[in-house]
Amino acid sequence: MQTKYLYINTIGCQMNVYDSEKIAVVLQPLGYELTPSVDTADLIIVNTCAIRGKAEQKAFSFLGRMAKLKRKRPGLIIGMGGCVAQQEGRKILERMPFVDLVFGTHVISRLPEMVTRIEQKRCHLVDKTVYPGINEYDSITGAGSNGCDNYCTYCVVPYVRGRETSRQPEFILSEILELIGTGVRDVTLLGQNVNSYGQKEGLCSFAGLLEKVNALKGLGRLRFTTSHPKDLSEDLMLAFRDLDKLCRHIHLPVQSGANTVLKRMNRKYTRETYLEKIEKLRQICPEIAITSDFIAGFPGETEAEFLETLDLIKTVEYDSLFAFVYSDRPNAPAAHFGDKISETEKKARLQVLLDLQEELTHKKNRSMVGSIQAVLVEGLSRKQPGHMESGKGPIVQWSGRTEGNKIVNFNCADDRETAVPAVEAGYLVDVKIKRALSHSLWGEPVGAKTETADLKGDKSYAA
Numbered sequence: 001m002q003t004k005y006l007y008i009n010t011i012g013c014q015m016n017v018y019d020s021e022k023i024a025v026v027l028q029p030l031g032y033e034l035t036p037s038v039d040t041a042d043l044i045i046v047n048t049c050a051i052r053g054k055a056e057q058k059a060f061s062f063l064g065r066m067a068k069l070k071r072k073r074p075g076l077i078i079g080m081g082g083c084v085a086q087q088e089g090r091k092i093l094e095r096m097p098f099v100d101l102v103f104g105t106h107v108i109s110r111l112p113e114m115v116t117r118i119e120q121k122r123c124h125l126v127d128k129t130v131y132p133g134i135n136e137y138d139s140i141t142g143a144g145s146n147g148c149d150n151y152c153t154y155c156v157v158p159y160v161r162g163r164e165t166s167r168q169p170e171f172i173l174s175e176i177l178e179l180i181g182t183g184v185r186d187v188t189l190l191g192q193n194v195n196s197y198g199q200k201e202g203l204c205s206f207a208g209l210l211e212k213v214n215a216l217k218g219l220g221r222l223r224f225t226t227s228h229p230k231d232l233s234e235d236l237m238l239a240f241r242d243l244d245k246l247c248r249h250i251h252l253p254v255q256s257g258a259n260t261v262l263k264r265m266n267r268k269y270t271r272e273t274y275l276e277k278i279e280k281l282r283q284i285c286p287e288i289a290i291t292s293d294f295i296a297g298f299p300g301e302t303e304a305e306f307l308e309t310l311d312l313i314k315t316v317e318y319d320s321l322f323a324f325v326y327s328d329r330p331n332a333p334a335a336h337f338g339d340k341i342s343e344t345e346k347k348a349r350l351q352v353l354l355d356l357q358e359e360l361t362h363k364k365n366r367s368m369v370g371s372i373q374a375v376l377v378e379g380l381s382r383k384q385p386g387h388m389e390s391g392k393g394p395i396v397q398w399s400g401r402t403e404g405n406k407i408v409n410f411n412c413a414d415d416r417e418t419a420v421p422a423v424e425a426g427y428l429v430d431v432k433i434k435r436a437l438s439h440s441l442w443g444e445p446v447g448a449k450t451e452t453a454d455l456k457g458d459k460s461y462a463a
Ligand code: SAH
Pocket: 051, 052, 154, 155, 156, 191, 192, 193, 226, 227, 228, 253, 255, 293, 294, 295, 324, 325, 326, 327, 328, 329
């Protein structure tokens, strides 16, 4: 079979990263191999995100650039998948008539059929395939903990990913076992509300699932994201204390520190219940890293409500956080709420929030100086990827992550020309932290590596 090349541009969350991998797998039997360059591609797919206006614009500007390529090479097939495709469907073709294929979030298993149709017909007829498939069920991504039932008033996810569905634990376990067999070390269980896993279907609890995954031989680290505060159970808190492979880190988006705003957002918890849970979690597992998401300038957010958010950030002292200016989404109810905050004011509030967290992150990082952290090596440091000469010979700067997901850079002697390198991606190295920078840590390796090079890689995984 003739080899053809597939280029995938993935925008958005890890769910999309997971889906893009599936896209590459289902198109393999048609002869498609992945290429890192649009110039050599026969098929270009953009896997889109609809969470904020900016993410959506990113997809359209990429497609705009691809239109130019297609004018030079009319045989090129261009497809758009993911959450914007699901949201807009056929409307994409009116806006971007050069697009050959629009497919939503639940039809990845049908892609080979759609692409084949386009390949066969394209010499005499430009075939347009629209397949948002809102109620379709996809057998390849299976019953991933895909979708969301929470309907936060600002959010598009329930409309583009559908209702929450959880996969059977057996499927999850066997897929992870297979991944371990291929050398994967670090597994992340994914879902928009992953800690409500199994509730609706009456499967095992999420803590129960973690326990099963933790028991798999050959696994190094286990993570999960994202958790909804209302579903943070005591069992899950205890898992952080009891499961040896579970990284002591939870991403627990709060969005706002004001009860009035939380209510308008339909978040289903209060500032007080959130803070109680954080306190209990820290009692059970004092070393846990906690991160969060915030929205600045939700419709009607007053200065006083915003100050309550800043106060919550100071109270919790997060390890780090993501914050976004509120963005109207076409399907989400908040788009119709009154009292919209101006762009300038939203941006100003975002900046205040980020500046505050920067101080707190730096303080947290400084408190880690002197500690020894287990670092899972990801590769050579991006800033200094080359060798530096020292008195003793070549030194290489490596980069990895702590359990709490903090980036640690460290130097390590490397005599790879003559012998086995001292460190490789996939190793777990004990590093003594020497210096705290605002976004990363710097340290020196101490003690022996605890893992071997034949076990490496990380993988996100829709649970
Ligand atoms: N399921 C996750 C969130 C997924 S979206 C949860 O409930 O926590 C990731 C983040 O994007 C959200 O936590 C929120 O902070 C932000 N976000 C979602 N919709 C947004 C919107 N309309 N405008 C701005 N930020 C938004």
